[in-house]
Amino acid sequence: MNIIGFLMGLAGLSLILLVSWMMVLSVKQKRLEAERQAREDSGRRAREQAVAEDRKERQQKAEEGHIPTILYLAKEAEKRDLREALYWYEKAASLENITGMYGVVRICQRSRKDTVLEEKARFWQVYIRGLEGDLHALCETAKAYFSGLGIAVDAEKGVRILEKVAMSNFIPAQLSLGDWYISRDNPVPKPEDACYWYSKAARLDSSEAMMKLGLSYLKGNGVNQDHRKGCYWLECAGERGNAEAMYHAGTAWMDHGAYGNSVAYIWLFLSAHCGYEPAKGMRDDVGSRLGVDSIVLLQSFAKPLLKKIQSGTIGKHLIIRAFNKLYKRNVPIPQREYPDDDLPSTDDSDALVAEMEELLPGPHDDTTSGEAQAETEKGGGEEKNLKLDFTDKHMH
Numbered sequence: 001m002n003i004i005g006f007l008m009g010l011a012g013l014s015l016i017l018l019v020s021w022m023m024v025l026s027v028k029q030k031r032l033e034a035e036r037q038a039r040e041d042s043g044r045r046a047r048e049q050a051v052a053e054d055r056k057e058r059q060q061k062a063e064e065g066h067i068p069t070i071l072y073l074a075k076e077a078e079k080r081d082l083r084e085a086l087y088w089y090e091k092a093a094s095l096e097n098i099t100g101m102y103g104v105v106r107i108c109q110r111s112r113k114d115t116v117l118e119e120k121a122r123f124w125q126v127y128i129r130g131l132e133g134d135l136h137a138l139c140e141t142a143k144a145y146f147s148g149l150g151i152a153v154d155a156e157k158g159v160r161i162l163e164k165v166a167m168s169n170f171i172p173a174q175l176s177l178g179d180w181y182i183s184r185d186n187p188v189p190k191p192e193d194a195c196y197w198y199s200k201a202a203r204l205d206s207s208e209a210m211m212k213l214g215l216s217y218l219k220g221n222g223v224n225q226d227h228r229k230g231c232y233w234l235e236c237a238g239e240r241g242n243a244e245a246m247y248h249a250g251t252a253w254m255d256h257g258a259y260g261n262s263v264a265y266i267w268l269f270l271s272a273h274c275g276y277e278p279a280k281g282m283r284d285d286v287g288s289r290l291g292v293d294s295i296v297l298l299q300s301f302a303k304p305l306l307k308k309i310q311s312g313t314i315g316k317h318l319i320i321r322a323f324n325k326l327y328k329r330n331v332p333i334p335q336r337e338y339p340d341d342d343l344p345s346t347d348d349s350d351a352l353v354a355e356m357e358e359l360l361p362g363p364h365d366d367t368t369s370g371e372a373q374a375e376t377e378k379g380g381g382e383e384k385n386l387k388l389d390f391t392d393k394h395m396h
Helices: 002-063 067-078 082-094 098-110 115-131 135-147 155-166 171-181 191-202 207-219 227-239 243-253 260-273 278-290 292-311 318-326 349-357 369-378
Strands: none
Touching (some): 002 082, 067 098, 082 098, 098 115, 115 135, 171 207, 191 207, 207 243, 227 260, 243 260, 260 278
């Protein structure tokens, strides 16, 4: 019995020791597992922190304008979040990076039936063409910055783009700058700057710039008001076939001095025959003040001028000089077109004056037109041969 009891006690003790050992092993294993998990968690947190710090550093560099970093973040975001990718591509595009611009277009084209994104894509496509050498596209880009079409309004950037192009003597950019500086949409209009750019374009033979510069002189917008200088630039544009400029030249001379309506009628006649519709009514209005005989004579002067203008055979200042002589007016003509010119401009207007004088009816004497009209009126309307001085003081 004692032996059996001893063995049973020994077995029980062994079982207790075994259970205790197993419990110790289990606790140790749990501790080791907890330590391993803690190490893994710590490593993961360290890696996540490193990634977060790296991303924060990249984002900071990107926000500061580091283009390679911006493009890296955009490419990474394109795999998981198109909205974030678009943000970064637009960031690069705003710094005139073509890769960023292409990225914006690509993202926008993936989002179909979105009008805003379609406009955005069109804007950047035009800008891309501009940066690749299309100066007209750069002008359109600047206008989009003014209007906010496809991009947030940024007038300063639009002006910078136009000025850069305009400095290369690209006339459309110079005209666009001039138009912007007097635009109602411009919060800070600068009519003096508008005249500066119109003047530069006018001296590059832009008839549109000549017309706008002439109107500025007539209105005193950005320059001192000067009727003669205004008419000079309008008539320069008219000589180059600009029908709208002819119209404005005509209206500028209406009821201006003794000779104004005759000059006005000729320019309005030319404008109407060059296709500018508003000139027709104004021409008829001026004609009603002149009388049929005067209209017939003025048309006989205007028709040869029309042919010369349409054929491009009118020399610079030719009509202006001829009108100065025929109508005894003093529209100023610069001696040199540019300050650096070595030779003064030539005067070929005498031949044109002689050609126009040949259209006068009958032999001429030294009687002035005013005296001839008085004699006609005293003689009960009997027609007289007279030498016309081309002024309209007797044509009313």
